[in-house]
Amino acid sequence: MKQLLMCVLAASLTTTMAAQEKFEQGKPNNSNYRYLDNYQALKDYINYEKYPNFKLGIGTTVNDYFTNQTFRNLVNKNFTETVAGNAMKMGSCVDANGNMNFANVKRYVQAATEAGLNVYGHTLAWHSQQPNAWLRSLISGQSQQVRHDTLIYAMDKWIKGMMEACDGKVKAWDLVNEAIAGDGNDGQGNYTLQHSDAYKKGTWDVGGDAFFWQDHLGDLDYVRQACRLARKYGPEDVKLFINDYNLESDWDDNKKVKSLVNWIKKWEADGETHIDGIGTQMHICCFEDDNTMNSIKQHITTMFEVMAASGKLCRISEMDMGYVRGTNNRWGDKIKTVQLTEAEHQKMADFYEWIIKEYLRVIPAEQQWGICQWCPTDVPDAQYMWRRGEPVGIWDLSYYRKHVYAGFVRGLGGQATSGIKQVEASKTINAQKGIYTLNGTRVQATSVDKLPHGIYIVDGKKLVR
Numbered sequence: 001m002k003q004l005l006m007c008v009l010a011a012s013l014t015t016t017m018a019a020q021e022k023f024e025q026g027k028p029n030n031s032n033y034r035y036l037d038n039y040q041a042l043k044d045y046i047n048y049e050k051y052p053n054f055k056l057g058i059g060t061t062v063n064d065y066f067t068n069q070t071f072r073n074l075v076n077k078n079f080t081e082t083v084a085g086n087a088m089k090m091g092s093c094v095d096a097n098g099n100m101n102f103a104n105v106k107r108y109v110q111a112a113t114e115a116g117l118n119v120y121g122h123t124l125a126w127h128s129q130q131p132n133a134w135l136r137s138l139i140s141g142q143s144q145q146v147r148h149d150t151l152i153y154a155m156d157k158w159i160k161g162m163m164e165a166c167d168g169k170v171k172a173w174d175l176v177n178e179a180i181a182g183d184g185n186d187g188q189g190n191y192t193l194q195h196s197d198a199y200k201k202g203t204w205d206v207g208g209d210a211f212f213w214q215d216h217l218g219d220l221d222y223v224r225q226a227c228r229l230a231r232k233y234g235p236e237d238v239k240l241f242i243n244d245y246n247l248e249s250d251w252d253d254n255k256k257v258k259s260l261v262n263w264i265k266k267w268e269a270d271g272e273t274h275i276d277g278i279g280t281q282m283h284i285c286c287f288e289d290d291n292t293m294n295s296i297k298q299h300i301t302t303m304f305e306v307m308a309a310s311g312k313l314c315r316i317s318e319m320d321m322g323y324v325r326g327t328n329n330r331w332g333d334k335i336k337t338v339q340l341t342e343a344e345h346q347k348m349a350d351f352y353e354w355i356i357k358e359y360l361r362v363i364p365a366e367q368q369w370g371i372c373q374w375c376p377t378d379v380p381d382a383q384y385m386w387r388r389g390e391p392v393g394i395w396d397l398s399y400y401r402k403h404v405y406a407g408f409v410r411g412l413g414g415q416a417t418s419g420i421k422q423v424e425a426s427k428t429i430n431a432q433k434g435i436y437t438l439n440g441t442r443v444q445a446t447s448v449d450k451l452p453h454g455i456y457i458v459d460g461k462k463l464v465r
Contacts, residue, residue: 023074023399032342036401042078042394045414051365056412057081057120057372059318062108070399072115074376081118083317083372084108088121090158091129091209098134100158102165113169120372121166121173123243124159125226127194128178130211139216147216155213156229163233172369174279174317175230175240176223179214180260182246190259193219223267227275239369243279243317247307250299251330257303261310277313277369283387285322285334286351288344292330293351300355304362315369316359320392321348321404337378337391342403348391349407356411373408434458 024041026033043056058079064071065082075082086092087104094100112119138154139147184192192198196212214222223242230240242264247257260278267273280303287293307314322334323344335344356371378397381389394405435458 021070021073023070023078023395023401026401026405027396028400033401033403036403036405039401039405039409040414042405042408042412043080045409045412046080047413051360051368053365053368053370054360055081055118055120055370055372057083057118057370058376059083059085059372059374060112060376061085062087062104065108065111071376074395074399076115076117079117081120081370081372082112083120083122085122085374086129088162089123089126089129091131093162094131094134094158096131096133098131098138098154098157100161102161105162105165106167109166109169118172119166119170121162121170123174123177124162124230125155125175125213125222126177127196127212127214128210130209132209132211135211144216148218148221151213151216152225155225159226159229160233163230168235171235171237172239172277173230173234173241174243175226175275177243178245179223179242180244180256180263182249182252182256186259186263188262190262191256193222193263220267220270223275224270224273227267227273239276239313240274241277241279241313241315241317241369242275243281245281245283245318247278247280248282248284248296248300248303250295254299254302254306257306261306264310264312275312277315278307278310279315279317280307281318281374282316282355283318283320283374285324286344286348287323287329288325288347289327289329291327292324297354297358301358301362304359308363308367312367313369314359314363314367316355316371318372318374319355320374320387321351322387322390322392323348334387334390336381336389337396338381338389340391345391345403349403349405349410352404352407353411356408357413360411360413378402 020037024037026036046054046056048054056079058075058081060075060082061071062084065075066072084105087108093102093105109119135151135154138150142150179193181192181194181198184198186192193214194212196210196215217225227240230238242260244256244260247254247260249256257278257280264275264278268275282300284296287296304314323340324332324334325344326332359371360368373394375387375392375394377393377395377399378391379385379387379389379393380397391402394402394408396402
């Protein structure tokens with residue numbers, strides 16, 4: 001009977017393995033990655049009993065989602081939420097003459113929602129990637145009041161058009177993106193908002209076409225008007241977030257996230273404006289130096305505590321991770337993917353695990369929106385690419401799982417399982433003869449107890465651990 005069971009099991013496993021797509025496997029021809037073959041899709045590890053509101057999101061290049069079936073299947077099978085990297089920004093939908101084209105947005109929202117994904121909108125109000133020429137032509141030579149009123153008209157046209165294109169299917173938005181400057185003093189000890197006269201083009205500049213609405217609308221009305229229009233044209237239950245970067249910063253003792261919370265209080269002081277949530281981008285690095293890592297972790301915890309204390313929904317919005325070597329090397333050059341060692345890959349996986357667990361620990365379940373990984377794969381080492389050449393993905397450039405995939409699984413509280421229960425080896429295990437994966441690759445382990453959960457061949461028998 002047991003031999004028959006093993007034959008049936010072997011047949012079903014062969015069928016399952018044959019159906020695996022490359023993004024469901026670790027790096028081929030490398031025994032260090034075979035344990036990843038047995039993991040389920042990432043979203044299968046979300047514990048909805050403990051975290052009923054949690055969404056696992058991914059930054060999505062919309063053109064790839066349309067044209068690359070492997071990428072589309074990767075997104076659909078592993079995540080519950082998708083965020084367009086660029087396709088829903090104003091600069092992508094409005095040309096230099098003010099003409100608006102939402103065809104790509106409509107197609108993306110329709111395809112993603114039909115696949116069972118939530119679509120998170122990014123972004124309604126921002127100073128970068130704007131139809132700069134059109135906006136400047138509208139206000140050229142006008143008085144302050146006319147500039148203000150004309151830009152309200154332009155914002156109204158834009159937000160109305162986008163909300164109509166989404167047809168009520170996009171229930172949450174980055175209302176305002178990257179509003180807070182990383183310096184200055186608003187008179188109350190907070191950082192100021194970003195403005196053109198103090199803008200420092202550099203690391204976080206994403207490609208020109210900057211237009212600072214707040215220069216003309218003012219620091220308060222800029223956000224209040226965007227919020228008013230989003231609620232006017234959006235779904236009745238729309239959720240609106242303020243999204244920003246460096247909120248976890250240790251060099252200023254989390255001053256940016258504290259400033260953001262205080263600015264939200266200012267915007268809401270009119271009794272009409274309501275911000276639902278805070279998004280922290282977390283474009284971070286894992287450091288070889290333990291002192292640096294300890295400081296970063298302490299300030300990530302503080303950031304989560306400040307966000308939670310605000311009473312707002314809390315979201316990690318654009319998480320990705322690089323790696324920096326050396327001691328006392330806080331601002332060192334980031335290591336390229338091709339240079340990374342196995343131990344460094346594992347350290348990054350451990351850091352992802354810690355971040356996810358810390359988010360789930362600190363943020364109350366009712367305030368959790370979820371976590372969005374910004375880069376599905378590592379980035380090519382090509383000019384003008386975001387974090388070019390860095391190991392920022394969960395998958396490598398060939399769409400194979402990396403060790404950080406396991407870090408995500410551990411962070412969500414899961415372990416790899418086969419889905420097969422109550423199957424045991426026929427007799428006592430003798431690991432001295434070697435432990436093998438189902439495809440015949442020998443595993444570098446001598447003890448069954450040290451194996452990740454999965455299915456193995458030990459002493460000629462299949463073992464479900």
